[in-house]
Amino acid sequence: MIRFEDVSKRYPDGTVAVDGLSFEVRRGELVTLVGPSGCGKTTTMMMVNRLTEPTSGRVLVDGEDVMAVDPVQLRRRIGYVIQQVGLFPHRTVLDNTATVPTLAGWKRGRARARAKELLELVGLDPAEFAGRYPAQLSGGQRQRVGVARALAADPPVLLMDEPFGAVDPVVRERLQNEFTAIQRSLGTTVLLVTHDIEEAVRLGDRIAVYGRGRIEQYDTPAAVLGHP
Ligand code: ADP
Ligand code: ADP
Numbered sequence: 734m735i736r737f738e739d740v741s742k743r744y745p746d747g748t749v750a751v752d753g754l755s756f757e758v759r760r761g762e763l764v765t766l767v768g769p770s771g772c773g774k775t776t777t778m779m780m781v782n783r784l785t786e787p788t789s790g791r792v793l794v795d796g797e798d799v800m801a802v803d804p805v806q807l808r809r810r811i812g813y814v815i816q817q818v819g820l821f822p823h824r825t826v827l828d829n830t831a832t833v834p835t836l837a838g839w840k841r842g843r844a845r846a847r848a849k850e851l852l853e854l855v856g857l858d859p860a861e862f863a864g865r866y867p868a869q870l871s872g873g874q875r876q877r878v879g880v881a882r883a884l885a886a887d888p889p890v891l892l893m894d895e896p897f898g899a900v901d902p903v904v905r906e907r908l909q910n911e912f913t914a915i916q917r918s919l920g921t922t923v924l925l926v927t928h929d930i931e932e933a934v935r936l937g938d939r940i941a942v943y944g945r946g947r948i949e950q951y952d953t954p955a956a957v958l959g960h961p
Contacts, residue, residue, distance in 0.1 A: 734760040734922040735781060735890060740790035742776050750776040752946035754790070758939075760889075763916055763923040767933035768943025774926040778892050781924065782811045794890060809837045812891040812921075816898045818879025820867040826852065826878055827863035834886040844885070851881035854915050873904040880912060884919065891916075893925040897932070909936055934958060 735758040742751040751773040758764045766774040779785040780792050783804045792799045799807055812833070820829045830848035835841065849859040855877040867875060876896065883891055896912075897905045913936055916923055927933050933940050934954040942950040942957060950957055 734758055734762070734795055735924065736791075736793040737777070737780075738791045738793070740777075740780065740787045740792060742773075742780065742785065743788045749946055751780075751787075754946075754948060756941060756948055756951055758922055758924060760922055761920045762938045763913065763925065763936055764939050764941060765933035765937035766924065766926045766941045766943060767928065767930055770928060771945075772943040773946045774943055775894055778894060778924055778926055781890070781892055782808050782813060809833075809886065810888055810890065812883035812886075812888040814876075814879050814883045814891070814893045814896045816895040818875060818882075820875060820878055820882075822867050824866075825863060826857065826865050826867070826870070827859065829867070829878055830882045830885055832885075833882055837886040839886065847887075848881070848885050851885045852878070854884075855881045856911060857881070873900045873908060876900055876908060880915075884915070884921065887919070889922060891921050891923045893923060895927055896925065898927070898929075905932075912936075 737754045737756050740751060740754045741749065743749045754777065766777060768774060776785060780787050781794065781799065783799055786800065794811070827845060827848055830852055831844040834844035834847055849863065852859045852862060857874060857877055870878065880896065897908050900908060909932065925936060934957065937954055939951060939953055940957045941948045
């Protein structure tokens with residue numbers, strides 16, 4: 734579903750963030766990218782939705798070179814969740830969640846109905862939360878809205894950059910478990926960046942272990958932990 738073919742990225746200041754990367758993520762798979770800060774994980778992810786572009790090599794999504802797809806179209810097909818999700822402060826939880834399907838051209842009624850389904854899925858009862866504003870939510874609840882919004886237009890691919898990094902450890906574990914259940918049921922292909930090896934192992938079907946600009950190991954959690 735996502736394929737990197739000998740991809741390198743050099744930023745204009747000369748920093749080589751990613752160096753000759755080749756790997757593949759199968760449809761419906763959740764792959765975690767793990768490694769220390771500055772080793773190229775976020776750069777890898779941003780080349781999938783063209784927030785940044787490769788210097789050489791190719792990134793394919795569903796068989797198509799991302800450089801051949803209009804970036805706006807591409808981002809409508811690829812969900813994105815970051816550590817501190819930016820919700821629109823003056824829009825309700827429901828309107829925030831319906832934003833992405835609305836931008837994707839869904840009719841208002843269908844977008845709102847789907848948004849309610851997703852809020853339910855992420856554990857926010859629409860009867861209680863749909864009319865709230867972001868300032869009336871806890872940190873964990875805001876991340877839930879971010880996940881609901883990213884999934885509301887049924888993207889085949891979801892990119893997540895430290896999505897649970899800012900919530901406290903107890904809430905984090907609950908969110909992780911709930912999220913993987915949703916991801917399985919929707920069959921979404923996911924790339925998830927984390928610096929936390931425990932999270933990478935808990936969530937990943939496969940784990941890409943990064944060194945500087947390269948993947949040093951790409952395997953199942955059991956193999957990465959050394960229990961083949
Ligand atoms: P990670 O996500 O693993 O922390 P990044 O992909 O953010 O790593 O960064 C990889 C390397 O590229 C780092 O050395 C970082 O400083 C550098 N880098 C990231 N973004 C830019 C940029 N816009 N311009 C120049 N260098 C950058
Ligand atoms: P979490 O464990 O999810 O981070 P918190 O301890 O931050 O939750 O919040 C506990 C409860 O208080 C939540 O149900 C949340 O909806 C509610 N809450 C938090 N902040 C506000 C606020 N500013 N206004 C109204 N309700 C709030």
